[in-house]
Amino acid sequence: MSARRAVWEVARREVVERSRSRVFQVSFLLLLLLAVGGAVAAARLSGRIPTDKIGLVGARSVALQPAIQLEAKAAGRHVLLRHLGSQAAAAQAVRDGTIAVALIDGSRILVKSTRISPEVREVQNAFGARAMLDRLRASGLTEERALHALSPPAVPVAVLEPNARNTPANRTLVAVGVIALFTMLMFFGQAVAQGVTEEKSSRVVELLLTTVSPRRLLAGKVLGIGVLGLCLVLVPGAAALIAGNLAGGAGLPSAAPKAIALVALWFVLGYFLFSVAYAAVGATVSRQEDLATAQVPIYVVAVAGFLLADIIANTNPDGTLAQVTAFVPFLSPTVVPARMVVGHMTWIALTAAIAIDLLATAGLIMLAARIYERSILHTGARVKLGRVLAARPRRTRPTHELAEGTQPIEAADSKDHEPGATKARISPRLDIALRALAVVLAFGGLLIGFSHAIAIAILVLAWILLLADYALKHRPRKRPHSQ
Amino acid sequence: MRGALELCDLRRSFGAVLAVDGLSFSVLPGRLFGFVGRNGAGKTTTMRIVCGLLAPDSGSVIWDGGPVDAKARERIGYMPEERGLYSKMRIGDQLEYFAVLHGASHRVARAAACSWLDRLGLADRVSARVEELSHGNQQRVQLAAALVHGPDLLILDEPFAGLDPIATDVMAEVLRGEAARGVPVIFSSHQLELVEQLCESVVIIDHGRLVASGSVDELRGAGPRLIRVDVRGAPADWTDAVADVELVERTDGRVVFRVDESADPEPILDAARRAGSVTHFAELRPSLAELFREVVSA
Numbered sequence: 192m193s194a195r196r197a198v199w200e201v202a203r204r205e206v207v208e209r210s211r212s213r214v215f216q217v218s219f220l221l222l223l224l225l226a227v228g229g230a231v232a233a234a235r236l237s238g239r240i241p242t243d244k245i246g247l248v249g250a251r252s253v254a255l256q257p258a259i260q261l262e263a264k265a266a267g268r269h270v271l272l273r274h275l276g277s278q279a280a281a282a283q284a285v286r287d288g289t290i291a292v293a294l295i296d297g298s299r300i301l302v303k304s305t306r307i308s309p310e311v312r313e314v315q316n317a318f319g320a321r322a323m324l325d326r327l328r329a330s331g332l333t334e335e336r337a338l339h340a341l342s343p344p345a346v347p348v349a350v351l352e353p354n355a356r357n358t359p360a361n362r363t364l365v366a367v368g369v370i371a372l373f374t375m376l377m378f379f380g381q382a383v384a385q386g387v388t389e390e391k392s393s394r395v396v397e398l399l400l401t402t403v404s405p406r407r408l409l410a411g412k413v414l415g416i417g418v419l420g421l422c423l424v425l426v427p428g429a430a431a432l433i434a435g436n437l438a439g440g441a442g443l444p445s446a447a448p449k450a451i452a453l454v455a456l457w458f459v460l461g462y463f464l465f466s467v468a469y470a471a472v473g474a475t476v477s478r479q480e481d482l483a484t485a486q487v488p489i490y491v492v493a494v495a496g497f498l499l500a501d502i503i504a505n506t507n508p509d510g511t512l513a514q515v516t517a518f519v520p521f522l523s524p525t526v527v528p529a530r531m532v533v534g535h536m537t538w539i540a541l542t543a544a545i546a547i548d549l550l551a552t553a554g555l556i557m558l559a560a561r562i563y564e565r566s567i568l569h570t571g572a573r574v575k576l577g578r579v580l581a582a583r584p585r586r587t588r589p590t591h592e593l594a595e596g597t598q599p600i601e602a603a604d605s606k607d608h609e610p611g612a613t614k615a616r617i618s619p620r621l622d623i624a625l626r627a628l629a630v631v632l633a634f635g636g637l638l639i640g641f642s643h644a645i646a647i648a649i650l651v652l653a654w655i656l657l658l659a660d661y662a663l664k665h666r667p668r669k670r671p672h673s674q
Numbered sequence: 675m676r677g678a679l680e681l682c683d684l685r686r687s688f689g690a691v692l693a694v695d696g697l698s699f700s701v702l703p704g705r706l707f708g709f710v711g712r713n714g715a716g717k718t719t720t721m722r723i724v725c726g727l728l729a730p731d732s733g734s735v736i737w738d739g740g741p742v743d744a745k746a747r748e749r750i751g752y753m754p755e756e757r758g759l760y761s762k763m764r765i766g767d768q769l770e771y772f773a774v775l776h777g778a779s780h781r782v783a784r785a786a787a788c789s790w791l792d793r794l795g796l797a798d799r800v801s802a803r804v805e806e807l808s809h810g811n812q813q814r815v816q817l818a819a820a821l822v823h824g825p826d827l828l829i830l831d832e833p834f835a836g837l838d839p840i841a842t843d844v845m846a847e848v849l850r851g852e853a854a855r856g857v858p859v860i861f862s863s864h865q866l867e868l869v870e871q872l873c874e875s876v877v878i879i880d881h882g883r884l885v886a887s888g889s890v891d892e893l894r895g896a897g898p899r900l901i902r903v904d905v906r907g908a909p910a911d912w913t914d915a916v917a918d919v920e921l922v923e924r925t926d927g928r929v930v931f932r933v934d935e936s937a938d939p940e941p942i943l944d945a946a947r948r949a950g951s952v953t954h955f956a957e958l959r960p961s962l963a964e965l966f967r968e969v970v971s972a
Contacts, residue, residue, distance in 0.1 A: 192748060192777045200774050208763055394758030398819060401725045401752045402775045404744070568727060 197403050201411025202418065205386070209419055219423060226427035229367070230435035234442050242269040243310045246290040248281045251297030258317035259294075268309060294318075357508060357533045360444040365505045365529045368454045371424070373497040373525055375458055379420035380465035380493075381486065386412055387473030387563070388482050396567055405564035413466045417459070424458045446532050453528035460545060461524025464552045465493065471559035474566040488661065492521045495654075500525035508534025512647050517544050520551035622660060629656040677703030677738055679724070679827060679858050684733035686719055686882075693719040694730070695882035701858045701875070706849060708873035708890075709862040710962075712970060716882040717862040718755050721829050724860075725752045737827060748776045751825030755832050755862075757816050759804045765815050766791065766800035769822045776823035783822070790818040794844065810841045817845060821852070828852055830861035834868055846872055870962040878969055885969045894959040901931045901939055903946045904954035912949030916942050930958065 192200075209215050243263060247253050256272055263270035273290055275281045278301075281293035285303050291310040293301040300314055320341065327337035387409075390396040399408055428451040435443035472485045499522055504513040508530045516522045517530050523544050530536040536544075636649035680700040686693050694716045701707045711717050722728040724735050726747050735742050742750075760768055766787050773783035791797050794814040796807075804812055813836065820830060833849070834842055849872065853859045863869050869876060870890055878886040886893055901919075904927055905912065913921060913929055918937060923930040931942060939957070946952045960968070 192744075192775070197775070200771070204771055208760075208767075212762075389760075393761060394754060394756040395760055396758065397722075397727065397754040397756065398752065398758050398772065399775065400727055401750060402744075402748050402777075 192402065194407055197407040198411040198414065201403065201408055202415030205412055205415025206419055209382070209416065215419070219426075222423060222427045223430055226431040227434040230431035230443060231438040233363075234435040234438040241309070242271055243313060244271045244273065244290045245310055245314060246273045246275045246281045246284055246293035246301075248275050248278055248293060249296035252294040255294065255297055255314075255317050255321055258321050259313055262313040262316045262320070266309065266313060268313075270313070356446070356535065358444075361446050361450075361533045362505055364444055364446055364450045365532050366501055368450045368532070369497065369500045369505070369525050369529055372454045372458055372461070372528065373493065373500075375420055375424055376461050376465050376524065377490065377493060379416055379423075379462060380469040380489070382416050382420075383413055383466040384469035384473035384482055384486055385479065386416065387470050387567075388476055388479055391474060391476075391567055392478050400568070405567055406560050409467075409470055409560060409563050413463070413470060417462050417466065420462055421455065421459060424455050428455060450528065450532050453531050457524045457528050460548050460552070464520060464524070464548060464555060465489065467552070467556050467559040471562040471566075474563040496522040496525040500529040504529035505533060508536075515647065518547050520548055523548050621663075625656055625660040625663075629653040629660070632656070677826065677856065677858060679860070680736040681720070681724070682734050682736065684720065684723060684735070685731045686716075686723060686728060687731060693882055694723070696733070697879065697882065697884055698733075699877050699884060699887055701860050703858045704853055704856045705858060705875055706853045706873045707858065707860040708869035708876040709860055709879070710864075710866065710869060710876060710966060711862070711879040715879050717879065718831055719882075720879075721752075721831050721860075721862065724829055725750060748823070749826040751820040751823065751828045751830075753816060753820040753828075753830040753833055755835075757812070759812065759815060759819065761805040762803055764801045764803055765796065765807070765818075768804065769815070769818055772819045773823040776825075778823055786822050786824065787818070790822050791815075794818055794848075809836070810838060813837060813841060814844070817848060821848070826857055828857055828859040828861075830859070832863060833861050834863050834865050842868070866961070866963040866966055876962065878966060880970045886965070890962065893962070893965055896965075898932050898960075899935055899937075900958035900960075901933055901942060902928065902954065902956050902958050903931070903942065903952065904928050905946045905950040905952050908946070908950030912945065915945045915948070928954075 245259060247256065253274065259272065260270055273284070275284060275293065278293075278295050281290075281295060281301055284290045285293050285301050288303070291302070291308060292314060294314050295301060297318070300311060302308070302311060323341060324334075324337050327340060328334060332340065390399065396408075403411075432443065432448060432451060435447065468489050469486060472489060473482060476482050476485050496516075499512070499516050503510065504516070504526045507513060513526060513530055513534065516526045517536065517540065519526075527536065527541065527544050531541065630653070632649050632653035636646040636653065678700055680698075682698050684694050684697045697716070697720060709717055709720070719728060723730050724742065726742055726744075737746055740746065759765075763771075766784070769787035769790065770780065770783040773786050774780055778786065788797070788800060791800055794817065796811060796814060796818075799807065799811070804815060807815065817833065820828065828849070830849075833845055837845060846868070849859050849861065873890060875889050876887065876893060877884060886896075888896075900922060906927060908927075913924070913931075916931065919931040919933050919942065921929065922932050933939065933942075943952065943955055946955065
């Protein structure tokens with residue numbers, strides 16, 4: 192079977208089986224409802240044009256109708272005028288609240304409780320303008336000249352930032368978009384890890400690997416789940432756009448299509464990076480129960496990216512931290528869309544960020560495929576990464592090789608349950624010292640503030656310390672037979 | 675020879691453990707081939723090497739006159755020792771998927787899946803999920819997964835483990851059927867009576883090395899020639915009258931002699947008749963289980 196067909200068939204199974212699951216269907220519907228509902232609510236609530244309901248009693252009131260409409264238009268409001276037969280009917284309607292104010296015989300305004308309201312002002316202004324026009328006409332001006340006198344010249348307004356991006360509407364857009372992006376990346380990344388572990392723990396992988404090479408199996412799984420994930424980003428995204436436009440009101444912020452496109456783009460870019468990392472981790476454990484702890488490092492990095500995007504990049508999109516992290520793999524998928532929407536990230540910077548992400552993905556795919564194919568048949572205790580990656584020269588190499596680090600069940604168990612295999616490989620004192628130092632540095636960095644480069648350097652140092660601590664604790668032990 | 679599987683001097687170690695140590699044997703097409711050994715003797719490793727799941731450190735596997743490459747592996751049916759199926763996938767879809775991965779079209783794969791489920795008595799469960807099936811039925815699906823693509827070589831790791839007598843019969847019948855189709859069938863088992871009953875050929879391995887191989891009759895014939903005599907009402911010393919034999923066992927009324935391959939058993943029977951009434955007189959051949967204990971503990 193060709194590589195393409197193998198990958199296609201594996202991907203097809205993922206799409207068919209997962210889209211059949213009730214959990215997926217319910218999640219999809221909920222997400223769709225949430226997206227459409229959110230878009231409609233945002234469109235109608237954010238820039239909704241209020242409608243003034245005004246009642247008119249008598250011919251002299253009706254004569255003021257064009258003036259009231261002009262006033263409402265000038266105030267940027269809709270107006271709904273109702274002709275009422277009598278003052279009593281008008282009073283009743285005002286009490287009911289079906290109209291806000293009533294104009295009686297063009298000379299009196301009826302309100303329920305407050306004298307100050309946009310409706311009162313509109314009627315007042317219309318009444319005043321009519322009276323003014325009448326007086327000017329009475330003093331001998333033609334209607335045309337009178338109207339001219341009543342239209343004062345407008346003062347030109349210069350807008351300093353006509354395309355301001357760091358607006359409340361855009362920040363909300365980023366907050367929602369980044370949450371959605373992060374959730375989707377984690378959901379589908381973890382789906383890959385769970386899928387890999389499921390195949391490993393159920394041993395079905397042994398059956399699959401007799402005909403499908405590990406790399407093709409991995410590729411098919413990642414692609415299949417990725418296609419589903421992209422559907423779950425694109426369909427609700429497109430539905431939100433359409434619903435937001437149909438909902439009336441001011442519509443969605445103008446940056447919404449761009450934001451959704453960026454979320455979709457960086458879902459794809461981020462998904463490949465995260466999912467192959469998740470797949471590699473999923474291959475190292477034999478039971479779903481072990482997966483949760485094994486995937487913590489990936490999750491920690493993803494949360495860091497999420498927080499950076501939603502807190503730092505969203506408030507200070509062109510600050511140093513946001514600018515730098517936009518180029519860091521694993522952080523860029525969330526930071527870049529935030530910067531692109533609220534900040535001023537250039538297309539060149541975007542291209543560079545994508546290029547770095549793709550390079551990192553290519554490197555990670557090679558690494559993850561190696562981990563995957565060397566761990567997938569190894570059952571028993573968790574496979575140690577160092578052991579998986581340690582190269583061992585072999586004389587023969589068939590078309591697909593699962594051998595190194597792979598052990599039959601009986602041999603694997605005896606080795607991995609060696610006494611002390613799970614014991615910490617770092618003195619507790621050093622462990623605590625490293626962690627404490629990292630925490631102190633992190634607090635110090637936060638206190639100094641993100642606008643200073645030194646703070647960012649301190650935070651990065653804290654992060655490196657934590658990673659070093661983790662690496663020291665999980666470093667592979669030397670084995671006499673490992674070469 | 676076309677269709678034959680040959681293992682030549684296979685070696686494979688895991689760290690310090692030598693799992694397979696210079697193993698060579700061949701399996702002829704159309705034969706049921708029993709693969710016997712203690713736990714950890716290297717059976718699973720050998721089978722995994724044949725299926726391409728593991729690479730040997732040295733040695734080669736030749737099937738149909740060539741190495742077992744990706745194309746050849748599509749024609750192998752494999753049943754792993756650790757049973758593995760997707761627990762939440764419908765069994766029809768699952769078998770179709772396995773057949774498709776072996777190169778079949780979806781239509782052909784679906785038809786094969788249905789026909790195997792039908793044959794194994796699961797026709798009405800096509801859309802059941804594996805987790806909804808009983809253990810025995812899961813085993814049937816596992817067997818179907820090994821067979822659904824019409825393999826030209828069957829490798830089954832402990833196919834009879836955990837089967838009830840009825841399922842054992844079904845499995846045995848299917849394996850015989852496959853062998854009759856001209857497929858080399860190699861399976862490992864600890865149920866030696868079953869191996870003895872089913873297989874034309876047997877290989878016994880221990881510590882990764884071949885300790886005995888051949889047809890079941892050959893192997894049994896290679897053991898010591900024993901004669902069992904049951905005599906009622908004979909004095910205890912009647913055996914003294916028999917010459918050129920070695921007394922192996924004596925319980926009340928029953929005696930087992932070890933005799934030379936060329937010896938004539940008639941004088942023994944005559945002596946027994948003279949001593950009392952003979953209720954049983956037979957040549958004893960060691961069972962495969964006895965033979966196994968002997969070669970493996972040696």
